[in-house]
Amino acid sequence: AEPAAADGAQGGEHASMGTALSGLAVSQDGFTLEADQTNFTGAGPKRFTFRIVDDRGRVVRDEYEVESERELHLVVVRRDTAIYEHVHPTKGEDGMWSVDLALREPGVYRAFADFQIDGKKRALATDLFVAGDSRPNPLPEPKPVNAVDGYAVRVDSSQPLQAAQARTLTFAISRDGKPFGALEPYLGARGHLVALREGDLGYLHVHPTDGVGGNRVAFEARFPTAGRYRLFFQFKTGGDVRTVAYTIEVPR
Ligand SMILES: [Cu+2]
Incomplete structure (x- = not known):
């Protein structure tokens, strides 16, 4: 493949290849992740609520297609990759997704909403912020x-x-x-x-x-x-x- 075709960050036309990168945008291919709150403080679980809206601003409710047994997967990773959560939010009748996240240490996290609509896998992402003294870790060395x-x-x-x-x-x-x-x-x-x-x-x-x-x-x-x-x-x-x-x- 040519380099341009190998990197899906440029747009949607490569996403059907299935192995392109996504999750670099909060809005892509007509769909937008809208979070109610992205700033969190304190210890204990943090309630994260969000919705996916289409290009006309309508909340997506019924168009999700099940993949890996779920309509939507939420992967949350601190930006130094030291902390990882993979959870399955609950969808309300209004299309609002909600879930308790641990976000167990301060820092900046990336939250990826992974879902499929119209036969196409999509990942939209937003940053989440947890107040406090953050100590980022270097990426560990490769080992098998x-x-x-x-x-x-x-x-x-x-x-x-x-x-x-x-x-x-x-x-x-x-x-x-x-x-x-x-x-x-x-x-x-x-x-x-x-x-x-x-x-x-x-x-x-x-x-x-x-x-x-x-x-x-x-x-x-x-x-x-x-x-x-x-x-x-x-x-x-x-x-x-x-x-x-x-x-x-x-x-x-
Ligand atoms: Cu999942």
Whole structure:
């Protein structure tokens, strides 16, 4: 692909490729995310309410198409990528979405509303601000194995990573040094993956693939540009959703 076609940040015509970046705008392709409040203070859960409006200002209520078992997924990441939340807001009859966010430390967060209308996946995003003394973390160094809740999860690519080239990323879960295959369905799949580009938190749509079982979960990804990305892989065991994060480096 030509470089211009590899980066979906320019507009909507590339979004149908499915692996282009989105989430860089609060308004795109005729749809706008309108948040009631983006400034928060204090400890404890913060109520976040918002709606999606179309190009005529009408609140979207019934046009959502279910993907990964939900009409809308909300991913919230502190801008240093150190804190991640993936939640499913409740939709009111008026089309208003509401959810309690943890936003457990001060700082600036990016909230991505991930939904599908007219057969097209979309991600609109807004910044959220939590008052207080914020201590941003540097992006962790890339490494193939990371741990969560006693599980070690290794990520491998089918071929060496390269910008604008499709790759299969496989996550292998182990516990106590042995492959751990007792994965429970999560959002209709064996796992969920979000990838964000360092610098602008461009949001990459990643698709689970069929055909991998046991302790392994695979996704198709095409990183549009060289650089570092932060991956958030989620899987479910023992009734709980686990999140493990990676830094990866994509060469030119
Ligand atoms: Cu979701």
